[in-house]
Structure formats: C-alpha cells, structure tokens
Amino acid sequence: MSESSPSFLERHQFVIYRLFSLSGLIPVGAFLAVHLLTNASILAGDDGRTFQSRVDMIHSLGPLLVPVEWAFIFLPMLFHAAVGFVIIANGLPNVGSYAYVGNVRYTLQRATGMIAFAFIVWHIMQLHWLGKPFGGGKFDPHQAASTAATALQPTLTSILYTIGILSTVFHFSNGLWTLGITWGLWTSPAAMRRANVVSIVVGLGLAAAGLGALGGFRSLDVSKAREAEVWTEKQKRALSVPGGAVAPSPIPASTH
Amino acid sequence: MIKAADSAADLVHGAGGDDHGAARSVVRVRVLRQDVAGGESYWERFEVSYEPNMNVISVLQKIAAQARSQDGRKVAPVAWDCNCLEEVCGSCTMLINGRTRMACSALVDRLQAESGDEIELRPMSKFPVVRDLVVDRRRLFRGLEKVKAWVPVEGSYDLGPGPRISPEEQEDAYPLSECMSCGCCLEACPQYTKVEAVRRDDESEADFEKRRKSAFDTGFVGAHAISQAVLFNAHPTGRMIADERMEALTRQGGIQMCGNAQNCVAVCPKRIPLTRSIARAGRAATVWALKKLFDR
16 A cells, blocks of 8 residues: 655655645735735726736836746745645545535635636636737736726626636635644634634635726726826836836837 | 433433324334445345334344344344443444434434434444444554553653642643544544555565554544644643654644544534644644754
8 A cells, every 4th residue: 555655745744734834825825915906906996097007016026027926926826736636635525414614614625726726827828928828918017907907808707707716715715714723823712713703804805806806897998098008108108217117018109 | 310310201202303203113224234344335224113212222232133124134233333322432433314423322313303214324434344333443543542642651660740730731631531532523524534454365464554554644643633642742741752742743644634624523522622622733733843943
C-alpha cells in the first residue's frame, strides 16, 4: 500500500497545508478584496473616470507589473488551487447523511473552490493580456471602463460572472473563518460564532462590491465612457506623462 | 421508585407518538449484513415483536434469539458489538437510519417517530467490517497510540506525587476525558476516509502489522486523537511529552487534515467540545511550528 517512501507532499504535509491556508488570505484573498473594491469604483457615476484613475494607479508600476502579478497573484493562486484539488480529492463529502450547517459549508467550500478556479481561469483568458493568444485579453488599461463594460455586456457572461463572483466571495469569506480555526485564532465555540459574524459581514460586503461592479459595468454608457477615456488620454499627452502616471496609448486618440 | 419508572416509560411512549399504532406490535429492521471480512454485503429484513422502551440492542438480541429473517428463512444471527449498555463504553457504534450513533441509547420509539416503520442498521463505513455490524476499529486506537494519549509514569522508581491541578483546569479537562473511543466523530468526518489493508498470502503477520500501521498513519488521525492530545498536553505530568504529541500531530495525517466540517462535535454522544480541542491544537501547532523554525 504505502511501501514506497512518502512523497514530498506527504513529508511536508503540515507546512504545505498551512501555507495553503495562509495563501488564501495573503496574497490571494487580499488581492480579491482590492480587485473587487477597485472595480466597484465604476459605480462613482462619472463615466468610469474614477475607475480609470484606479487602473492607472495599478499600471503605474509599468514593466514591474508583470513580475508583481506572477509573484503575488498568479503563482500563489496556482499553489492554492493545486493543493486545494489534492485536499478535495482526499475528502469524502457526506452532507446527505449529516446535513449540519458546518458540513454544508465544508461541501460548499470545495464546490465554490472548483467553480472559482474555473471562473478565474476563464476571467483571466477573457480580459487579461495573457488571454490574447486565445482570442481573449479584451481589457485595455488605457480604455479601462469601456473595454470592461463591452466584454461584460452579453447576458450569459453576466450570469456566469454572477455565479463566479458569488462563489469566489463565499470561498474567501468562509475560508477566512476556517483559517482562524486552523491557525488557532478563535478556539472557543463563542469566539467561532463571533468570527463567523465578521466573516459573513466581510463576505456580504465583498459580494455587494463585486456584484455592484458587475451591474455598474453593464449599465455603463460605453460611448460616454469612451469619450471620457479619450479626454483623459489627451490630458495625459498634454501633460506629457507626469511622474507615476500611465504612458499614453499608442492608439491615436481620434479613432472614435 | 416504581412510580417514577412508570412515568418515564409514559414519557417515552409519548415521544413515540400514537400515530404509529400500526407499527406497535412489531418492529421491522433492515440490516446490511456481511458474512466475512472483505466479503459481499447484502440486505436482510427482520421482524421482531415490539416491547415498550426497546433499544436497538434489545432488537438485535431478539433477532439473535429467533434467528429468522422476515420471510421466515432460518439465518445466522446478526453479529454486533456491545458492552456497557449505558453509553459509556463506546463499543456499539453503528449507522442507525443512516447516522452514526450508539445502539444502546437509540430507542426504538424515537427511531420510529423520526423515520417511520423500518429501522435501518449498517456497520460503520470508515472501518473494515469483520462481520455484519462488527467492525475493526484498530485504526482508531492507532490514532491514540500515535499521539501518545496517556500520562507517562512508567519508571523504575517512585516519582512521588504529581503536581496539583486547579479546579479550573479540572473543569476544562473533564469533558475531554469523557471520550469513550466510540468513533462517531470519525464516522461522520468527511476527511477521515476508510483505510483497509488486506494481508497478502506471502506476508508474515508482523510484516502485515507494520504495513497496516503505516497505511493507517497516512490517513487523518481523527478528532478523537487530537482532543486526547490536547487533554494530555494540558495535564501537568502529561505535558512532559507535549513536544512528542505535537510532532505526531504535525506529521502526515495530522491536524492539518481537518477540513472544519465540524461534524465531529455535532455527532459526539458525549458532547465533547471537539472543535475547541482542534482549534486549540491548531494554535499549539502554529506555536510549535514557529518554535521549531526559529528556536533550533
């Protein structure tokens, strides 16, 4: 059965599982929160100007953005997903026999983890420049609001985004609660209940931000947003890229 | 005294409900049987006469006495484990109507009120079946052995009296000491999955023993063992080997395997605060791992 010497994963199971737990909060969960709150700025009602300025802030990292993305977002996420699939494969959900709230959450945590993984892969392919070879990569940081809004217009896309956002947010906020137990932050049933309230509030807040952003993009007036972006682009050119701001788009501003 | 007993019986009757009047005269049972370890399992139905205040053990006793299935065939009596008959020994765990619990404290009246006429009995699903409802819970005890769930007092000379334990510590520890190794927490745990080692023809008993032990150790150690580790790490004398317990709890199959489904605490017949123990062990493991990393 297990006569072969234990694998690397087996010998370092404790450390790997703890890093898995931690990575769900830092950096993956922290990124999720920042990402959803940034997107929610589309609700400012200024044709995406606030959102564009937030995007500019992120892209002010310039060429550093790529290693930062890989080190703090993609690789931790891949690690979390890989270990997560091992954990899912080793468990045997039994919510049919024991329909306790905790057990339902255990099962949902695994289901939403898998949904979130599929959604995030698709989301990256659809909007991030990594998806360009596959006909995706529709998001243009110079035309942040209008390109995002255009990509999110199809009804099916919106439905899938709603499922994806809710799954991801549930997975994060429920994971926040279990992380506290795993590391021994909250140990008594009463403390777990209090932490649960906090996790639910965090979850509802992020769900509101995520779904609000989705609604904001869908109801955005794309042509007005495009006008605003052209105007912003002209301003940047006129100011000849002040320190920290994004480089001007190579696309001539008069295309629209 | 007799009067009190009578009224207690009335209470049970009341809980049973009179709408099951039709089921009153007989108790129908469906048992998942298995003749030998590793053999095929099959369902068999039984019917025994009803008596007030029956529990599942008394139903099984009647089945053994009549040794006939519902359709009148002569069959071997159903095998099961039991001992104390008062929910303190932990030996009669089985799946009753799909849920893990003690057969001795499962009252027929309540079972019929909950889920109708027929009672379903299955052996625990996380341990290898020996025969019918009897399972081999060796892995459960291996878990206790792994975390050294005892106070080390063996020695060649008198160690003298141990340190005093404050009433507060006693109150904290007492619920954990109520564990009777029934295995309900393991049966209900989605992270504790069955490990069944089968002896090979060319294998000696000792070799098989060794292989089985290491197979057990790859799986989750279980809530019961974690809670016992917490109990003995809180004991002033037991604490002397606290590091060895932490080492065991952070090895493969250790506390990290917990998935926080919290079924263990929900099904524990002794209402042991298992999730509190797991969280405390989690905290201890955090501290222990950091110490290991920085203090060496």
